[in-house]
Amino acid sequence: MNEFSYVIGATRQVRDGLIFWAEKAKEYVDTYYQGDEQNAKETRFYRGITKTRIIVDSLFEKEEGLRSVFDDQNLLASVCIIEQTSIFLEEELVDCIEIESIVNSPWNLIKHLVPEKRKGAATAIIEGIIKENREKRLSRILKLFAVPGEKNFYSDLGFEETNGSGEMILSENKASMLLLDLDQKRNSTAFD
Amino acid sequence: MSQELPKTSQLKTYKPTPEQLARWKRLDENDGAIAGRLPPEEEQARIVKEFLHTDFVADQLEKVRAHKDKLLKKLKSAEEYEQLLVEKQQGQS
Numbered sequence: 611m612n613e614f615s616y617v618i619g620a621t622r623q624v625r626d627g628l629i630f631w632a633e634k635a636k637e638y639v640d641t642y643y644q645g646d647e648q649n650a651k652e653t654r655f656y657r658g659i660t661k662t663r664i665i666v667d668s669l670f671e672k673e674e675g676l677r678s679v680f681d682d683q684n685l686l687a688s689v690c691i692i693e694q695t696s697i698f699l700e701e702e703l704v705d706c707i708e709i710e711s712i713v714n715s716p717w718n719l720i721k722h723l724v725p726e727k728r729k730g731a732a733t734a735i736i737e738g739i740i741k742e743n744r745e746k747r748l749s750r751i752l753k754l755f756a757v758p759g760e761k762n763f764y765s766d767l768g769f770e771e772t773n774g775s776g777e778m779i780l781s782e783n784k785a786s787m788l789l790l791d792l793d794q795k796r797n798s799t800a801f802d
Numbered sequence: 803m804s805q806e807l808p809k810t811s812q813l814k815t816y817k818p819t820p821e822q823l824a825r826w827k828r829l830d831e832n833d834g835a836i837a838g839r840l841p842p843e844e845e846q847a848r849i850v851k852e853f854l855h856t857d858f859v860a861d862q863l864e865k866v867r868a869h870k871d872k873l874l875k876k877l878k879s880a881e882e883y884e885q886l887l888v889e890k891q892q893g894q895s
Contacts, residue, residue, distance in 0.1 A: 635854065639854055654836065659853055754837045762828070762832060795826055
C-alpha cells in the first residue's frame with residue numbers, strides 16, 4: 611500500500627508541485643494526445659486539468675482551505691479545497707466539512723502507465739482530512755459533489771448520496787469505519 | 803532484559819474479508835479522483851486551452867501581483883481606520 615504525507619495550507623512545496631503539474635500536463639498532451647487537448651476530451655485527465663486550473667485560481671482567496679498529499683517520490687499527488695459549513699441531517703443542522711474541489715496529479719489521472727503514478731492519493735487525502743478534524747475536535751462529517759464517473763469511488767470510501775444530485779456525505783460513523791479499514795489494509799499483506 | 807515486541811502494523815497479520823479485498827482493488831483501480839462541480843463543456847474547453855497554451859508561471863506571477871496590490875490596499879485601509887480609532891480614543895481620555 612502506498613503511503614502519503616499530508617500537508618495543510620499553501621506551502622512553497624505545494625505551490626512548486628502545482629507548477630510541476632502544469633509542466634507535466636503539457637508534456638502528456640504532447641506525448642499521448644498528439645499535442646491537441648481536444649483528443650483528451652471526455653477523459654478524466656481532461657476534467658482534471660479543468661479542476662486543477664479552478665483550484666489554482668481560487669487559491670488567492672481560499673489558500674487556508676488547501677490540503678495536499680505528497681507521495682514517496684516527494685511529488686504532489688493530490689490537492690483539495692475544504693471549507694467548514696453545516697448541513698441538515700435528520701432535520702438537525704450539524705457542522706460538516708465540505709470538500710469543495712479535489713483533484714489528483716496529472717500522472718494519477720492519465721490512463722497511460724507513467725512512472726510517476728502512485729495509487730491511493732485521493733484516499734490518502736480523505737484520510738488526512740478525517741484525522742486532522744479528529745485532532746482539532748471538529749466535525750468528521752464530510753460533504754462533496756461527485757461527478758457522475760466518480761460516484762462509485764466515493765461510495766467505496768463510505769460516502770452516501772443524499773438527493774441524487776451528486777451530493778454525497780460521509781457520516782461520522784462511516785469516517786471511523788474508513789480509518790479502521792485503512793489500518794486493516796496497512797496491516798495486511800494483500801496490497802504490499 | 804525484555805525484548806521489544808514488533809508493532810502490530812509491522813506484523814501484517816490482518817486477514818481481509820473477500821468484500822474488503824474486492825473493495826480495495828476497486829479503490830486502487832479507480833483512484834483518479836476528481837470531486838466538485840465542473841463548469842459546462844464550452845467553459846471547460848476554454849479553461850483547458852488557457853491552461854495549456856499560456857505560460858503558467860508568467861500567468862500566475864501577473865495574478866499574484868494583482869492579488870498583492872489588492873491586499874496592500876486593504877492593509878492601508880485597515881491602518882487608516884486603526885489610526886482614526888487611536889485618535890478618537892486619545893481624544894476621549
